Amino acid sequence: MISKTTIDQVYETARVEEVIGDFVQLKKSGSNFKGLSPFTDERTPSFMVSPVKQIWKDFSSGKGGNVVAFLMEHEHFTYPEAIKYLAKKYNIEIDETEQTSEEKEQANERESMYLVSEYAQKYFEQTLWDTEPGKAIGLTYFKERGFTDGTIKKFGLGYSLDQWEAFTQSALDEGYQLEFLEKTGLTIVKEQTGGETKKFDRFKGRVMFPIHSMSGRVLGFGGRILTNDKKAAKYLNSPESDIYHKSKVLYGIYYAKQAIAKEDNCYLVEGYTDVIQMYQRGVENVVSSSGTALTPEQIRLINRLTKNITVLFDGDAAGLRASLRGIDLILEQGMNVKVCTFPEGEDPDSFSKSNTYEDLVLYLEENAKDFIQFKTSLLVKEAANDPIKRADTIRDIVNSISKIPDRIQKEVYIQECAKIMQISEEVLYNTLAQINKKEVNEASKKIKQEQKVFEVVKNDPVVEKVNIEDEHEKEILKILIEFGNEKLSIEEIYFDKEIGEEYTETVERSVAEKLYLDLQEDEIEFANPIFKETYLLLIDQFLNKESFDFAHFVSSSPKGVSNVIADLDSVENRYQLHDWKRREIYPKSKKDDLERRVQQIVISIRLKLVSDLMVSLLENASKTETNRNEMEEARDYYELKKRLAQKSALVLKDFGSLS
Template sequence: MISKTTIDQVYETARLEEVIGDFVQLKKSGSNFKGLSPFSDERTPSFMVSPVKQIWKDFSSGKGGNVVAFLMEHEHFTYPEAIKYLAKKYNIEIEETEQTDEQKEQANERESMFLVSEYANTYFIKTLWETEPGKAIALSYFKERGFTDETIKKFGLGFNPNEWEAFTKSALDNGYQLEYLAKTGLTIVKEHAEGETKKFDRFKGRVMFPIHSMSGRVLGFGGRILTNDKKAAKYLNSPESNIYHKSKVLYGIYYAKKAIAKEDRCYLVEGYTDVIQMHQRGIENVVSSSGTALTPEQIRLINRLTKNITVLFDGDAAGLRASLRGIDLILEQGMNVKVCSFPEGEDPDSFAKNNAYEDVVLYLEENAKDFIQFKTSLLAEEAANDPIKRADTVRDIVNSISKIPDQIQKEIYIQECAKIMQISEEVLYNTLAQIDKKGAADANKKIKQEQKAFEVVKNDQVVEKVDVQYELERKIIGILILYGFESDEFEDLVLRENDEGDLVMTSELSTLKVFEKIFLNLQEDEVEFTNETFRKVYFQLISEMNEKDSFQIKDFVNNLSQDYTNEVTSILMEEEKYDIHDWERKDIYPKMKRNSLVQLVDETVLTLRSFLVKKVVSSLQNKTLQNEDNSEILKEINDYNNLHVLLNKRLGRVLSF
């Protein structure tokens, strides 16, 4: 278990905007930051980070919380893993007690798979540097590729011995379960008819490339064979598992994320060694799709950090054509694409290895073409003087332009294409319109098919009523957290009988803290919160504010149970959502709560009291239907009605400020 001292130090040191900035490109928006949601597919920012409150809110998915909640949601960390990640990031020494065997057994499946992968990575590294076969075969291979010791260690490169079960035996001897070795794909298990179980290493005799998540966790491995066995695949990847989904992972993203955000550009290459060699040369904003076809999920991973991608191709013409499909996918995500190909016979690995940093940077700057120029020159060269092929080329290029969501960009690219292909813009616009029309028709057809598949008999629609008490309780929690410790002059309402025996409302001015004002008013009417979350949060707030000399929002949220964090974050970020739309740039100024604190408190408390009185009256009226003698009940109803009238008169005064 991690000590409370360590946890407190982590919360005190960690900066939410810095941690989230490692995963999402954040831009300043007033006193906050905003960015694209890392939890949903979107093109306009709905993700908000508040450095002051040290909380985040994703308005597209409804998720929110503090720095630990983000890591638990985004990286699927357990609470201890999130604390350890932050401690490592901020160089905080972790104090913890030894886990018992029982606690280890209780670790969930994903955590167990991560532990196995981390052990495998450690084992492969140790085998590379500390065994004779590792040094003689694998280390020599890496050195031949031009990798320095520093680079090999940075990327955690390793070696699995050329033995059937060297790794598996070591893992089992160290207490790791065969179940998780099999589920991660590190060990292949085969059951024979006689009931005998055979197990052997998947990556036998291969140099190892660990594949990391954006936060640095080992998800899987790529292994390259070093022998001339023609029956074995040259490269072998971990199979799909509960922690490794190759379509959602980019090799090198952990090492490249900061450079991508800083340079506001990502270089996309094909293989592991391309990434490593470019890093070694000093160009660190490089990732690879690991030899698999590029996917929308991988593109969205880059999109969180930058809008600009430069795809680096080998000089192989066949490879260039095959990779053009990936460009269309990038365009669909609304990103800016450039393409750079290397001289024939060269790839990013060899070019970075054989040229100085300045020469590589200069080459990329001078040879990176806009996708339309690149695709046009490539396809036009193939079409040559063949009119049919030329027409197909134009159609192919316009089809790529149709993928772009931004209309202005579309128009610019149409003009560019018309100039290069020497064809009228009108023809290209007509072709584009036809493609867009077909796309819309296909989309409508798909929607209709989905509707048909889930056809439901329509009943008379019932409009869902607003839960007034829920909204008012929610509003009170928000006021308490944001302004509870502030003092102001309040007009207290006191009910007194006049000379005629009627109840009249009199007012008395007093200076109170906001939480005191709310607590006293709710106690006066013996009001209890009906929502369980709000009730527990309310008592925790009142207790802390009564006992402490100061109140910090981030400390309160950090100590809050995870069950309540999402609801509380939604309340706290209510006003921040206006920043997402930049209303002030459109001369629209949303009214902020702090501008009239006394009015806000009075209005909310009075409205709740008035609502509850109305509920009591309704309940009493129902009782009159069940009794013969209703004189006492009617008198009570009359008293409550008078109170309701007085409260509403007072409420009218508050609203007219």
């Protein structure tokens, strides 16, 4: 187990904006940062990060919390994994106590798969550098590709011996379970006749390219065979598993993420060596789809870091036209896309290897074409002088333009297409309208189908109502979070027993003291368990500690509590008026209205209690004709309710006649 000292040091050192900035492109927004949600597909930023309070809130998914909560949600880390990740990022030495056998058994399956993958990466890397076959075959291959020792080590490249069980047996000897070796795809297990099993290494005799998540965890591998075995695939990837989904992974994203955000552009290539060679040459904002067709999930991964993608194609790529589908997918995601092709016979790997950094950058800048220029030049060549093919080409281009969500961009591209294809804009707009009409009709059919389901739900007599208790409890927590230590001058009403009269006295109390005493006086307890836990922790902090450190409180609170705090605080501060003084408009601050707000929530809670008692008494009275005591008591509560409502300037709902 990780010691409390280490955990405390991690929380004190880690900065939420720095950690989240490794995964999401954040932009300054007042005192906070804003970015696109990493959990949903959105185009308008609703993901907020508060450096002052060290919390984050994603309004599109409802998730929020501290820095550890983000890693647990985004990277699916366990709590210890998140702490270890932060410790590594901030160079904090981890002090661990010995785990019991029971704790070891509780390690979850995903973590076991991660551990197996990380062991495999180290094993293949060590085999490359420390064994004769590794140096003679694997290292020689990488050197022939032009990779330096530093680059090979940077990307954790390795070699798998050309032996049936070399890796598997080594992993088993180290205590790793065959179950997880098989689930990660590192080991293939086959049942034999007689109940025996045969196991062998999936990547036998291949150079190894580890595939990392955005946070740097090893998810899987790509292996390239070096022999001329026609029966074996040239490249072999890890199979799909609980930790590796090839449609959601980009090779090199871990190494490229900071450069992508900094350059505000991402180069997209096809292979592992393309990425490594360009990175080595100095162009670090480059990733690969690892030989698979580009997917929306991969594009959204880039979209977290930049809105701009430049797709790099080989000069003689046979499947160039088929690759255009990927461009349409990028456009659908609202991204800006350019395309650059290399001279015939060249690819990103070879071109980077044979050119200087300056020449490479200059070539990319001068030859990156807007997607419409590239697509028209490519398709026009195919159409030649054939009018039918030319018409199909125009329709194809307009179809791509229809994918763009931004209307202004659509219009600009229509104008550009009209010039290049020498056709009137009116014809292109009509074609675009036809495409859009078809999409609308298809969408309409889908909506009608969904509407049938909705109508069944709509007619359901069970209608969800607002939970008043929850709303009251949320309001108390919001006030405490923002103003718990603020002092109020309050007129308290006391009763003098000797003279039998009420009198008022002005006292100074903190907001936390006022709320605590009023709730205690009415014997009110929170109904929502997580709100109750949050309230008790906050009250303890305000009443028993000299000062309140919001960031430390959030970081040291249980995950559920930190999530509640992030949720309430972010909702409270999401929309704020800025720069009104310059316009000579002076809005009232929340602090100016604090005393009324505190009094109103207490009275609202009391009104709810009185209403509940009234309803209960009236229900009892209606059950018997002679029970007049309940009716009298209900009248008394009704008068009390009217006085409370008048005191707080609330409109009193009429619950019916009490006569």
